[in-house]
Amino acid sequence: MRYRGVQDLSDMLICFNQVSRAQTSNILYYEVLDIPLPELQSLITLKVAFRHSTKDEVVSHSIRLSKNSTVGNAMNYLKSKVELSRSDAELRLIEIFPSHEKIENINETKWNLRAEEIPAEEANLGPQDRLIHVCHFMKDTILNKRQVRNFRVPFLFVIHECETLAEVKTRIQKELRVPDEEFAEWKFAFISMGRTEYLKDTDIIFSRFQRRYAYGWEQYLGLEHTNTS
Structure with missing residues (x-):
């Protein structure tokens, strides 16, 4: 909505259709604002x-x-x-x-x-740290099993240079407060430009993330599990 001054109420009832023909409506819609529209x-x-x-x-x-x-x-x-x-x-x-x-x-x-x-x-990251995106996901079994479907709230997470995936998983489980039995069913994957690479507990994932700070969603650590929310 843009502010447009008119002298007569009838001018406010004139509207234009898709072919720019002027038409007159007999309905006037309005919204009560808490401050003047120009402001x-x-x-x-x-x-x-x-x-x-x-x-x-x-x-x-x-x-x-x-x-x-x-x-x-x-x-x-x-x-x-x-x-x-x-x-x-x-x-x-x-x-x-x-x-x-x-x-x-x-x-x-x-x-x-x-x-x-x-x-x-995360306030003072060094060269041995990476701030990465972490997302929950499921495989899209209806349209394309190669595509992933994200859900829940994504978050940022710090990983360290020599950490194995097993060590990262322990910290993620603690932060998300996931019970052991449920967490055992989760799979972890490195997702880059839509491609999914499943990870092993012994993998060092630091080298897969080239940038110290996660400024985009081109690459992220994926947590595959059932959406129970």
């Missing part, structure tokens, strides 16, 4: 889901800021609206955006935006 058009509203670091919950928030605001501004605003695990906690927006990024550059209709606390172990 609203100078702002951008981000719908952000906040994932609590210690509780298994995700809460949605609407953040309304000026278009020249940065991601850092948005995260500072969000910190005043959510419960943090510690007073000095910092937040990040997923996908990861630099804190100086203008929020008007983010297309929130395309991306489902998510914010979360930055764990202490």
Whole structure:
């Protein structure tokens, strides 16, 4: 909706169809705004889901800021609206955006935006660390068994240079609080550009992730299991 001033109510009832022919409607739709429309058009509203670091919950928030605001501004605003695990906690927006990024550059209709606390172990990554994406997935048995279908909430995870998959699995199980019997059925895979490579417990997965920070979804660690949610 764009602000357009008219002198008469009848002018508001004129609409144009797909072939640009003017037609008059006898129905007028309206929405009550909490601020004037011209002011609203100078702002951008981000719908952000906040994932609590210690509780298994995700809460949605609407953040309304000026278009020249940065991601850092948005995260500072969000910190005043959510419960943090510690007073000095910092937040990040997923996908990861630099804190100086203008929020008007983010297309929130395309991306489902998510914010979360930055764990202490991820604050200062060294060359022997990688921050990777981890996603739950199932094989698409209806359309194409080679394709994967993601579900649940993806997350970021730090892996270390000499860790085996078995060691990574132990840490992931602890973070997700999955019972042993259920976790034993899970399979782990390296997924790159849609291709799935299943991993063994003895594999060192560090070398498969070339970038220190996970800025895209081209590569991720996949957790294959039944969707029970």
